[in-house]
Amino acid sequence: MPRTTDGDGTPVPQRLLAAATRLFAERGYDRTSVQEIVEAAGVTKGALYHYFGSKDDLLHEVYARVLRVQQERLDAFADAEAPVEERLRGAAADVVVTTIDNLDDAAIFFRSMHHLSPEKNKQVRAERRRYHERFRALIEEGQAAGVFSEKTPADLVVDYHFGSVHHLSTWYRPDGPLTPQQVADHLADLLLRALRP
Numbered sequence: 001m002p003r004t005t006d007g008d009g010t011p012v013p014q015r016l017l018a019a020a021t022r023l024f025a026e027r028g029y030d031r032t033s034v035q036e037i038v039e040a041a042g043v044t045k046g047a048l049y050h051y052f053g054s055k056d057d058l059l060h061e062v063y064a065r066v067l068r069v070q071q072e073r074l075d076a077f078a079d080a081e082a083p084v085e086e087r088l089r090g091a092a093a094d095v096v097v098t099t100i101d102n103l104d105d106a107a108i109f110f111r112s113m114h115h116l117s118p119e120k121n122k123q124v125r126a127e128r129r130r131y132h133e134r135f136r137a138l139i140e141e142g143q144a145a146g147v148f149s150e151k152t153p154a155d156l157v158v159d160y161h162f163g164s165v166h167h168l169s170t171w172y173r174p175d176g177p178l179t180p181q182q183v184a185d186h187l188a189d190l191l192l193r194a195l196r197p
Helices: 012-027 034-041 045-051 055-079 084-101 103-115 118-144 154-171 180-195
Strands: none
Touching: 012 034, 012 045, 012 055, 012 103, 034 045, 034 055, 055 084, 055 103, 055 118, 084 103, 084 118, 084 154, 084 180, 103 154, 118 154, 154 180
């Protein structure tokens, strides 16, 4: 059984994910070998295959860990006791901030998701669909209450916002003029302006 932590106490799965994320970002998924990942993580191939069945599984986990955090946070906004406009704005801004906080992961995934096996691809699409459906439900709740305009279908509003979110990795720079929160506020305000009756 492989060791679960290294000398500094970092769990092996986290070391593997950190190494894979860095290498995928630098070289690309297809140009990174399993051997390079395990060397960078300071573990054996046996350890990698113990925690992740394949390089494909590592790529999936790079994306899935961010999506899990975003789903938990969206659920908290959606379930909160606050007006729907406030909950949607909070959720819309939060997904921008969490994407920027994990920009390498997002960039790797959108650049490399075509490398996933059909089964993993289907799993990722289902996970993303669940997230988008919860977000859409907030828009529909506001539309049904008359708080948001019904002129634009909720599906199109979701695609509009997440198109912006998925595009962040192509232009956002940490040393740029806007902080993650400023970008999030601008995009969330754009969304709400588009929804106002």
